[in-house]
Amino acid sequence: MQRDQNPKRPTMGDVAALAGVSRKTVSRVFNSEATVGEDLVAKVRLAASQLNYKMNLVASDLRRSNGRPSTIGLLIQDVSNEFFANIFRAVEDVAESYGVTVLASNIDEDAEREHRLTSQLVERRVDGLIIVPSGNDQSYLAHEQRSGTPFVFLDRPPQLLRADTVLSDNEEGSFLGVRHLIEHGHRRIGFVGEPPAYSPARQRYRGYLRALQTSNIPIETQLISRDLTTEDDAQQAVIEMMSRSVPPTAIFAAQNRLTIGAVKGLREVSMEYSIALVGFDDFQLAYLLQPAVTVIAQDPLAIGKLGAELLFRRIQGDASPANTHIVSTLLITRGSGEIMAPPAHR
Amino acid sequence: MQRDQNPKRPTMGDVAALAGVSRKTVSRVFNSEATVGEDLVAKVRLAASQLNYKMNLVASDLRRSNGRPSTIGLLIQDVSNEFFANIFRAVEDVAESYGVTVLASNIDEDAEREHRLTSQLVERRVDGLIIVPSGNDQSYLAHEQRSGTPFVFLDRPPQLLRADTVLSDNEEGSFLGVRHLIEHGHRRIGFVGEPPAYSPARQRYRGYLRALQTSNIPIETQLISRDLTTEDDAQQAVIEMMSRSVPPTAIFAAQNRLTIGAVKGLREVSMEYSIALVGFDDFQLAYLLQPAVTVIAQDPLAIGKLGAELLFRRIQGDASPANTHIVSTLLITRGSGEIMAPPAHR
């Protein structure tokens, strides 16, 4: 930063000199402080545009001590996943309405990166931080929190730290998705999910169990695969399930990439039209696949918006106890989830 | 920024006092300057960790005048589009290898936003800026450029400004896509594209024309739709084309969202298996649609990486003339583009 290249950048002092006023007056004009006479405002603006002056927000940030925020940090897992891309959009929109710059980075489910990037953002003295955490211990942030930097967590709760959190209604969404399958006559419902280390995965599994129990359907562990992380994992898991002596008549996939894997698996055994499928979390083109995929949609825009609003409330001094907020999910029926169970299996 | 909350943050002075050394020594330790004795390094580190000290990069940036960069800006159209999300990832990777923070924002094809966000980033004194421009006049950046801030443009060339640029091989990619259709017996090939105001759209159209001319196929204006921006636009355009007395036997869609619209259009008239389709720019799940969609794939990761590397070269003082770099495209055959023309039409 501050590479002094060719013609050095004009400073407030330069503008002040040209306009024949003090630096402070220029400062007031650029901060719209209203207590400056119109004639002076005009003079300052003229001088500034003649010099092509742009205020240096870095210097401004250094000295400023009033509460007005200037930057917030955002750590998400991966913008390539539309769920996180939408969170980014929502946070950016709110930040922009406050005139605040967003520093966004991808964590990639890497706890070490989470540490490193958080640290970098704190060194940049962001006024607050929104995190989709990867690690399973956020106690390392306690000190920053006490130093006055507010944190908000999205999608997954922080561990060993109290902070505002915004989550999807994972358990209920999952429950509704599985119940939807049960309502279509299914009693043998396969579960395809991420490892339980990941908190939403645990909740979605809980919803699956509750739906079965509510309908007095026995849990069959051969129909449950809980350690899948990639599309391929899910595809294989589904193929394997379908090759069992008594295969499931429906599948619930607990994450969007796993859902895609499940689609591929079902196609590979040519059962995409006979086995029902409901996925958790929507994805682009789900409606164009054949059959179109029924999903429990999350609302990443709402999650990001709410998270950002909570953060700004904290930045503005809200000191009420940290809270967890739940954003509801929505069942979108498109075909794959409405395939009826064969009569024999009812 | 700098909200002085509860326990004020420790400064270098505090660490220096506790360690019994000068501030400059602490500075040297935190900048890994090597000319500090091991014993002092240890003392400083101990004091810093006792105070939970984190360096203030804002202050550091303000004073520093050596060439070492600290932040770069990135303005893309929309992270929700995977093409731009991948550019973001690639730029971030390169920046991280330099220890540089990325400030990324979405422009949304809005020239006014482009101005505003660029201005904000310049005010933050980013060390360089990577832009996918929306407006049709970037001359407003000439002053910044002369002040020493390097700019690199991606996907679309800047207008009324000279700067490094990285583009896809739009014309050639388009040419190859259309030639692929011709090789499958097609002579009536519909074109579905974005408005010519958008430079890649012009180039892709040019590739389409050249492919036809090369094969001595007459241009039929009824088969050409060049003012489409949304999925729906493309869908309607395709439906309309297919309802003509002599409809096309193949369609070339010049952008990924338009390709999706074309798929929907063909399905609506139940011709997705009889009309060939090639799309420009790949998209997730293209391979899962039925028929799977043949595309000319761009390489957003390569574009982003090259763009970032060019920028860092400039930041490090490279003053050679600005250059335009072309990243090649790749034909990926998946089925929709290999549908043969009916014999009658050959």
Next chain:
DNA sequence: GTGAAAGCGCTAACAT
């Protein structure tokens, strides 16, 4: 309403 002086936290330039 406007200005002068001091200072934010750090690093450059120059000692020693």
Next chain:
DNA sequence: ATGTTAGCGCTTTCAC
């Protein structure tokens, strides 16, 4: 190898 002094560009504080 370490310290001292000055100053980055702005805003605060307080004076007028």
